Amino acid sequence: MVAAISRKRFLTGWTAFIILFFLFFVILPTIYILSYAFTEWGSIEALLEDQGRMDLIWGAIGASFQIAGIVTVIDIVTGLPMAWMLVRKDFRGKNLLDTLIDMPLAVPTAALGFSSAMFFAITDESLQAPSFALGTIGSPYLLIILLHVVFSYPYMVRSLSAILVQIDQTYETAGRTLGASPLTAARTITLPLFRAGLVTGIILCFARSLSETGGTMIALATMANARGFATGPTLIGEWKDALDSQPDLAAPLAFVSILLILLSLALLVVIKLVVMRVHLPMGRIWPRPERLLSRGVFPKVKDGLAVLFLVVFVLVPSFFIFTYVGSVEPTAFDWAPFIRSLLYSFLIAGVVTGIDIALGVPLALYIAKNRSGRLAGALDVLVNVPLIVPTAALGYSLGVFWASQEIVPTHDVLLIVLAHVAFTYPLVVRNVAGAVEEVDPAYEETARTLGARPVQAFRRVLYPMVKSSILAGAIMAFTRSLGETGATQAVVANAQTAPVYIVDLINLETAAGYYSAGLACIMLIVISFLFMLALRYVTNRRAR
Amino acid sequence: MPEVRLEGLGKRYGNLTAVNNVHLTVHDGEYVTVLGPSGCGKTTLIRMIAGIIEPTEGKVYIDGRDMAGVPIEDRDIGYVFQNIALFPHLTVKDNVSYGPRARALPPEEQLRVSRRFLELVRLLDRMGMFPDELCGGEQQKAALARALASGSRLLLLDEPLSALDSRVRVDLRYELRRLAKELGLTTIHVTHDQEEAQSVSDRIVLMRAGAIVETGTPEELYARPKHIFTANFIGETNLLEGWVVEIRDGISVIELRNGGKVEVHQTDHSVGDAVVISVRPEFMYPADEGMRAVVRGITYMGTYWRVKAETEDDEEVDFDMATLDGNLLTIGKDVYLAVNPKAAVLYPRPEDGVEEAIRLE
Ligand SMILES: Nc1ncnc2c1ncn2[C@@H]1O[C@H](COP(=O)(O)OP(=O)(O)OP(=O)(O)O)[C@@H](O)[C@H]1O
Ligand SMILES: [Mg+2]
Numbered sequence: 001m002v003a004a005i006s007r008k009r010f011l012t013g014w015t016a017f018i019i020l021f022f023l024f025f026v027i028l029p030t031i032y033i034l035s036y037a038f039t040e041w042g043s044i045e046a047l048l049e050d051q052g053r054m055d056l057i058w059g060a061i062g063a064s065f066q067i068a069g070i071v072t073v074i075d076i077v078t079g080l081p082m083a084w085m086l087v088r089k090d091f092r093g094k095n096l097l098d099t100l101i102d103m104p105l106a107v108p109t110a111a112l113g114f115s116s117a118m119f120f121a122i123t124d125e126s127l128q129a130p131s132f133a134l135g136t137i138g139s140p141y142l143l144i145i146l147l148h149v150v151f152s153y154p155y156m157v158r159s160l161s162a163i164l165v166q167i168d169q170t171y172e173t174a175g176r177t178l179g180a181s182p183l184t185a186a187r188t189i190t191l192p193l194f195r196a197g198l199v200t201g202i203i204l205c206f207a208r209s210l211s212e213t214g215g216t217m218i219a220l221a222t223m224a225n226a227r228g229f230a231t232g233p234t235l236i237g238e239w240k241d242a243l244d245s246q247p248d249l250a251a252p253l254a255f256v257s258i259l260l261i262l263l264s265l266a267l268l269v270v271i272k273l274v275v276m277r278v279h280l281p282m283g284r285i286w287p288r289p290e291r292l293l294s295r296g297v298f299p300k301v302k303d304g305l306a307v308l309f310l311v312v313f314v315l316v317p318s319f320f321i322f323t324y325v326g327s328v329e330p331t332a333f334d335w336a337p338f339i340r341s342l343l344y345s346f347l348i349a350g351v352v353t354g355i356d357i358a359l360g361v362p363l364a365l366y367i368a369k370n371r372s373g374r375l376a377g378a379l380d381v382l383v384n385v386p387l388i389v390p391t392a393a394l395g396y397s398l399g400v401f402w403a404s405q406e407i408v409p410t411h412d413v414l415l416i417v418l419a420h421v422a423f424t425y426p427l428v429v430r431n432v433a434g435a436v437e438e439v440d441p442a443y444e445e446t447a448r449t450l451g452a453r454p455v456q457a458f459r460r461v462l463y464p465m466v467k468s469s470i471l472a473g474a475i476m477a478f479t480r481s482l483g484e485t486g487a488t489q490a491v492v493a494n495a496q497t498a499p500v501y502i503v504d505l506i507n508l509e510t511a512a513g514y515y516s517a518g519l520a521c522i523m524l525i526v527i528s529f530l531f532m533l534a535l536r537y538v539t540n541r542r543a544r
Numbered sequence: 545m546p547e548v549r550l551e552g553l554g555k556r557y558g559n560l561t562a563v564n565n566v567h568l569t570v571h572d573g574e575y576v577t578v579l580g581p582s583g584c585g586k587t588t589l590i591r592m593i594a595g596i597i598e599p600t601e602g603k604v605y606i607d608g609r610d611m612a613g614v615p616i617e618d619r620d621i622g623y624v625f626q627n628i629a630l631f632p633h634l635t636v637k638d639n640v641s642y643g644p645r646a647r648a649l650p651p652e653e654q655l656r657v658s659r660r661f662l663e664l665v666r667l668l669d670r671m672g673m674f675p676d677e678l679c680g681g682e683q684q685k686a687a688l689a690r691a692l693a694s695g696s697r698l699l700l701l702d703e704p705l706s707a708l709d710s711r712v713r714v715d716l717r718y719e720l721r722r723l724a725k726e727l728g729l730t731t732i733h734v735t736h737d738q739e740e741a742q743s744v745s746d747r748i749v750l751m752r753a754g755a756i757v758e759t760g761t762p763e764e765l766y767a768r769p770k771h772i773f774t775a776n777f778i779g780e781t782n783l784l785e786g787w788v789v790e791i792r793d794g795i796s797v798i799e800l801r802n803g804g805k806v807e808v809h810q811t812d813h814s815v816g817d818a819v820v821i822s823v824r825p826e827f828m829y830p831a832d833e834g835m836r837a838v839v840r841g842i843t844y845m846g847t848y849w850r851v852k853a854e855t856e857d858d859e860e861v862d863f864d865m866a867t868l869d870g871n872l873l874t875i876g877k878d879v880y881l882a883v884n885p886k887a888a889v890l891y892p893r894p895e896d897g898v899e900e901a902i903r904l905e
Contacts, residue, residue, distance in 0.1 A: 170629040176616040177623035178643035178694045
């Protein structure tokens with residue numbers, strides 16, 4: 001009896017601790033900067049008068065949102081035929097195509113930025129880009145769009161095909177027996193069933209593009225003439241860097257962060273409403289033209305274009321850097337600082353992942369099991385906030401939050417870890433909560449009626465079923481932390497993580513600097529690949 | 545008008561032959577069921593007719609037209625799927641009007657057609673509901689209305705009733721036949737349920753392991769099946785092994801393995817041939833002499849008693865007794881069983897044995 005009561009108390013205490021951790025270490029720091037608008041309204045009012053700064057801010061924020069929107073549209077238009085082909089068709093080389101699409105995911109965005117910019121953009125003389133590079137893009141705006149397509153395209157294709165496999169093909173066949181051509185059936189039957197999943201894909205893509213910092217900064221640095229162009233996150237990075245020498249940047253920094261946070265959250269709501277409500281002109285059917293487009297060369301041309309797009313706009317820019325390092329005169333490479341930055345990055349990613357699992361899995365269990373309750377429902381919504389907010393804004397907000405108190409000491413590494421936890425923690429929670437909900441609660445209940453105590457029931461029954469989702473969440477958290485630049489720079493301006501180190505090399509604008517950056521990128525790619533292979537090996541072995 | 549002709553139709557998946565060399569003509573306005581055990585290739589066959597699967601051999605003709613290379617949507621068929629497959633995002637009405645909509649009929653015409661067919665399946669009051677708000681029987685009717693509303697005169701049904709409970713199933717089968725006949729449709733109906741096949745069809749095509757065993761009217765397949773497999777698969781039967789010992793006046797006398805003798809009105813075998821006799825339980829009855837057996841079980845079936853008896857060489861024999869006579873027998877009692885000579889059918893004894901001949905695959 002006594003034991004039962006103390007166990008219950010312990011459980012309640014533990015649950016409270018987990019929820020408090022989430023609220024005070026993840027959510028509150030993420031949006032803390034919003035309070036700046038109340039406490040320091042005066043300085044924001046002054047900023048609003050400063051025409052020059054306001055132009056910069058609106059320009060950067062506008063560019064960020066426009067780019068994210070355009071990138072998402074391009075991803076959907078080009079990703080949908082690709083997803084369709086992978087899910088609904090059988091052809092030789094399908095497995096190869098499937099693997100190729102995932103390859104850019106293993107390339108850290110910093111390396112992607114350098115590699116893509118070198119392929120697409122007009123670059124500095126001293127860079128000596130290979131002669132077969134495209135080398136024609138002179139507009140930083142266009143370059144960033146292309147870069148963001150490179151890294152978000154695989155995500156879009158993956159999320160679209162994940163939904164598509166779940167839609168029974170019989171529906172389409174049924175439509176065709178009723179006289180609809182393949183195109184008509186796909187458009188009027190499969191696509192509407194697709195909507196809810198499409199929202200997820202769009203939000204994911206939008207948020208990633210809005211948040212991307214490292215690759216964007218590197219691409220802009222690589223480009224010959226990008227001075228003056230900034231996106232929201234790169235503006236935060238730039239100003240944070242200068243904050244020590246120009247303390248009056250605090251207000252603009254806070255203002256940009258507030259705008260990014262509020263607008264991205266508003267956008268989340270708008271996207272959900274628009275995609276679910278908007279009634280596209282799907283009702284009408286044009287039998288003849290649609291039939292024509294379903295036959296003969298059209299489907300083949302469509303598939304061909306989809307593959308061509310993948311190769312030219314995703315694969316080649318991702319791996320172009322290999323041709324550069326192979327073709328240019330080698331110079332001396334200074335290993336020590338690179339290795340140091342790499343270790344620093346890995347150390348942070350490792351610690352962050354550990355915290356995410358230890359404190360994220362319990363929250364996921366709580367949310368999944370009390371789904372109908374108010375508190376769990378609210379937590380479930382809140383968990384998405386750090387995923388949507390651009391990480392640079394999140395990082396700045398978090399830095400200000402921890403600086404504003406005196407209980408927890410603020411050390412650089414600690415701040416970076418806390419910032420990375422804030423935006424990776426939700427990945428673990430969402431993965432695990434999703435998997436737990438899929439598991440029939442009857443399993444665990446059966447185990448308990450057979451005499452297992454709750455902790456045992458979890459370890460013996462539930463854990464084996466959800467451990468792959470824990471692993472998946474951990475992999476995502478680790479790789480996101482490893483590749484992150486925006487949040488890192490926004491909390492600690494001169495943190496020496498691997499991506500920041502590469503930016504510094506490029507900013508030297510010397511042949512040796514570029515070469516070293518290229519070499520560092522390649523090593524980063526190779527390490528990521530090995531790491532992913534190892535994880536895949538472990539996952540497969542565990543799953544068996 | 546739709547007539548379906550299959551010539552040497554076959555489908556292979558690597559080494560596995562799902563359908564093998566099927567020749568069949570379904571006439572205009574005919575209601576044909578394709579009957580066979582699970583996995584015998586029924587779905588594969590009907591999907592090849594619809595164009596959902598490409599055959600590896602042979603041809604499909606609809607209305608005399610070769611269907612090779614003609615896509616599903618141009619075959620002008622109505623198809624009801626094994627798993628119903630109503631569009632979950634559309635209401636019942638919109639499901640039914642999908643066919644007219646796909647052919648870009650004006651909206652008022654779409655509505656008129658869907659009302660007409662919903663009325664025909666008596667589902668007009670469910671028009672505005674979504675498929676998951678209907679019960680199984682209603683979903684199946686909606687799927688049927690949707691197939692009919694496409695205006696096709698050829699209806700293909702893949703196990704349309706298999707997901708329903710037995711009462712609804714029985715009601716719906718009559719509904720199916722009534723509609724098909726009322727609308728003058730040519731219907732190919734796939735099922736593994738022999739009772740269903742018998743009660744709805746003009747003609748049954750019996751399949752086994754990808755090939756047609758036999759086709760005929762329900763009555764022919766029940767009363768005079770040409771193959772032991774048919775005799776066993778359609779209805780219930782006793783298969784007794786023996787030899788022809790005498791032939792006289794249009795009667796063959798068969799001596800059974802257990803020594804009993806049975807007379808059969810069929811003389812296409814010669815004395816000394818090894819044969820199998822198929823006798824339905826309702827054509828076997830207790831008499832003063834014949835095959836000796838011990839009663840092992842009596843089950844009340846409603847309109848008759850089913851008696852299970854064991855012969856001297858341990859074979860099980862089933863026979864029926866009228867309800868009023870049931871109390872004449874008790875378990876453990878010895879009986880002599882006689883066979884109605886007109887209703888028994890003789891087959892040459894299969895080389896691989898009876899078991900092999902009636903195996904489902
Ligand atoms: N795509 C496929 N690849 C390989 N084998 C297949 C395929 N489709 C069907 N088969 C095989 O072909 C055979 C016939 O299958 P089919 O679905 O036509 O049977 P069925 O008579 O409809 O069975 P059921 O009554 O269970 O629906 C089966 O042995 C099945 O395993
Ligand atoms: Mg089937």
